[in-house]
Amino acid sequence: MARHISISGMAGVVLRRLRLFPYRVSLRPAKSLLWLWLSRDMRHSKGKATGIDAGCGPMGNRPLFRTDHYVGIDTDAVRLRAGHTRYPETTTVLSAIEDATHIHGDFVVCVQVINTTAGFDTANECLAIRSLVEMCNLGGCLVVNLGSRGSSLKELESFVDDIVYKQFMQVEKRRYGAFSTQMPRMASWLLAYLMLVVPPLRTAFGQKHRNTYYLCRNKIGG
Numbered sequence: 506m507a508r509h510i511s512i513s514g515m516a517g518v519v520l521r522r523l524r525l526f527p528y529r530v531s532l533r534p535a536k537s538l539l540w541l542w543l544s545r546d547m548r549h550s551k552g553k554a555t556g557i558d559a560g561c562g563p564m565g566n567r568p569l570f571r572t573d574h575y576v577g578i579d580t581d582a583v584r585l586r587a588g589h590t591r592y593p594e595t596t597t598v599l600s601a602i603e604d605a606t607h608i609h610g611d612f613v614v615c616v617q618v619i620n621t622t623a624g625f626d627t628a629n630e631c632l633a634i635r636s637l638v639e640m641c642n643l644g645g646c647l648v649v650n651l652g653s654r655g656s657s658l659k660e661l662e663s664f665v666d667d668i669v670y671k672q673f674m675q676v677e678k679r680r681y682g683a684f685s686t687q688m689p690r691m692a693s694w695l696l697a698y699l700m701l702v703v704p705p706l707r708t709a710f711g712q713k714h715r716n717t718y719y720l721c722r723n724k725i726g727g
């Protein structure tokens with residue numbers, strides 16, 4: 506039986522091979538923008554020894570890591586086990602982020618966790634941020650995004666700024682959150698790419714700042 510491949514599916518394959526398409530695409534353009542950033546920023550994990558995926562779920566981000574080793578941390582044993590079944594070479598840790606400070610790595614990722622999902626306890630937002638920074642070895646990198654489900658995003662952002670700008674040599678902070686409603690997948694990607702090249706669109710010219718993304722490189726603080 507001949508396999509039907511849609512035009513949008515073929516376009517996605519071509520764009521991904523050209524590195525213009527993120528590994529994951531959401532029906533929500535704001536989230537597609539997040540995956541586009543992550544797909545690009547994971548190149549900094551190349552040559553690092555240990556990568557940590559905090560709040561990894563079923564390890565959807567595993568293929569993006571270029572580290573020698575991968576450690577997935579999550580509180581959901583079922584999702585964690587599903588990820589390990591798919592990627593048996595990984596190490597799993599059943600723990601909340603704020604309780605996993607004994608784990609250390611050179612490239613730490615925590616996306617779509619802190620104040621972005623109902624499963625995260627917003628009362629622990631500051632503890633989780635401190636734990637992520639503590640997990641990161643000297644010279645390492647941290648990628649994290651914040652949502653607005655808990656306390657004021659402005660206040661949480663200020664808390665994060667006070668830590669990461671002191672402990673990392675290079676910090677890139679990107680605000681976004683506009684276009685969070687669902688639309689067809691290809692349209693979502695096109696709008697995400699437009700936001701990538703036209704930054705004011707990411708927050709609808711300052712009107713919809715719902716999320717913040719950080720890329721922190723070269724940790725210098727202990």
